[in-house]
Amino acid sequence: MTESNLIQTTVQNIATALKNKPGALLPILHAVQDTFGYVPEESVPTIAKTLNLSRAEVHGVISFYHYFRDNKPGKQTIHLCRAESCQAMGGKNLETHVKAHLGIDFHETTPDGKFSLEPVYCLGNCACSPAIQIGTEIYGRVSADTFDAIINETKELA
């Protein structure tokens, strides 16, 4: 089975299982992204057909929400908080350091495919600013040094 076929079969199974939920599109997109790490372009026609929507409508929903991505992320996605509370505690300096350390800007992936960097507007960890999230792990009071330590540890685990 080609990769594209595999994607379509998996997406079809997800869509069929969830299509009867009221307002099923977001739960389906979440399940697809949980499976592949992103919402592959090939999944759009399958989802559209299952929900009796146009492809444009499905594409429109995917592109509206910051969380859904249409390209493959790195092994780990780093979400860096840009919001006010983190800014008040040196978040901008951390942002500069993180970008320099990884050699990428927001919405990019490192050439070795290990890390993607995304901005986030609040992780709700504002009492421990500045905050970042790597995968599902949240880190608080992050300095340039602790960031380096976390990344080195994550690299070893990867």
Next chain:
Amino acid sequence: MSFTIYVPCDSSAISLGADRIATSIINEAKKRNIAIQLIRNGSRGLFWLEPLVEVDTPEGRIAYGPIQLNDVTGLFDANFIQGGAHPLFLGLIEELDYLKKQQRLTFARTGKTDPVNLDDYIKHDGFKGLKNALNQSQADIVKEVTDSGLRGRGGAAFPTGIKWNTVLNTPSEQKYIICNADEGDSGTFSDRMVMEGDPFVLIEGMTIAGLAVGATQGYIYLRVEYPHAHKALNTAIEKAYQADYLGNNIQGSGKVFNLEVRLGAGAYICGEETSLMESLEGKRGLVRFKPPLPAISGLFGKPTVVNNVISLASVPIILDKGGDYYRDFGMGRSRGTLPLQLAGNIKHAGLVELAFGMTLRELLYDFGGGSATGRPIKAVQVGGPLGAYLPESQFDTPLDYEAFATNWTVLGHGGVVAFDDTANMAELARYNMEFCAIESCGKCTPCRIGSTRGYEVIDSIIAGQDIGKNIPLLRDLCNTLLNGSLCALGGMTPYPVLSALNHFPKDFGIDDNADVA
């Protein structure tokens, strides 16, 4: 004999290493052959002391913090499991000033209990409100909530009882309860703390709302940035179903209420109630025109209650102790308590639940202890990214919806973010416009285009270009956003922008205050 140790499972505590500390305590106890019971409680909200570990003693729960991984061996050496002396010893947790001075109603249990242990919840007064509600008429439940004076804690402060009454009196075969858990405001985390630290209280509050208005289906619209809350809610919901606190026959009453968590997808605008409903329906989160009000035609066109997490989590205590009990806290038309969240550049960041009426200054200095950096606090943003920046001259404003409104400021969801004197207010104002541009749903022109023009103009101002022309242009643009936007995102972005400009003109390159007007 077994010793009981508490290590919070709150995501802020975890972000500082609580999971590793819990594992290390278990391993160390094993090594020393000490029988312990380790409970993952919610956080007390004293975040500068997190990870904060508590132990049960005959005198009460004794706290140690902030704990680092390499403190664990030393703590065992000091016999901390029986409250032994140690440099990180804090004493009886309930006697700490920060907690003792608070009036915790909504957060009465958070930090004390195992969040997903149903027996623990019931032992600590859980489901008393629901029991009362099951014996009351729908109108009486709504009256109790109306009498309590509870107003929406999400930001708009609309009286909850009036909203419920509209839904109750709108006939329909299907009605919905939506919990808005899309807590996107920077500086706020009280919703998260409730959902992670006491999820049953939200389930109970929503069930009562369902009984009150005749809704049989509830949705918690949760932001995807809260994975720990997601897990806690799903576990608690499953247990509530098993024990008939949710489902088709609630506690044998024959009443029905079903509940499901739905995840958002990183769109700030979906915290706006009509956009949230579009999102729940599986569409782009475009803001709807009002009217019709959601209470009359909401989710899937049906009458819908949309309330914030804290509003709904405040309902059980109102039904348990009565509307009068809750109303006796507070001032003026702001009744009850508000869980404030102290964040940003503040020494003692955390959750402070208080009756309305304390001043911002008391909160910042008596509780917060001043800035974290030790420098003077220059400005405080209250109410999230759409809230105004308050300069020192406004710190004596009482924390009350009406008092804040007279200053052209908002309390919002109770987030308080402090900045020290290194903050550049023009850059923050630029950020506020940029945030509006990133998060705009795009339906109305003032917000969609105005926000981008907004940060472009502020860029020019920061670069010192044509300040005499660009400042009036920025004010004019803010005026358009204020008056022409469809919802609060465009309509309130001028609050932080103009307050920064009005109170800190120097940061915009204006030396003479007279030029500002």
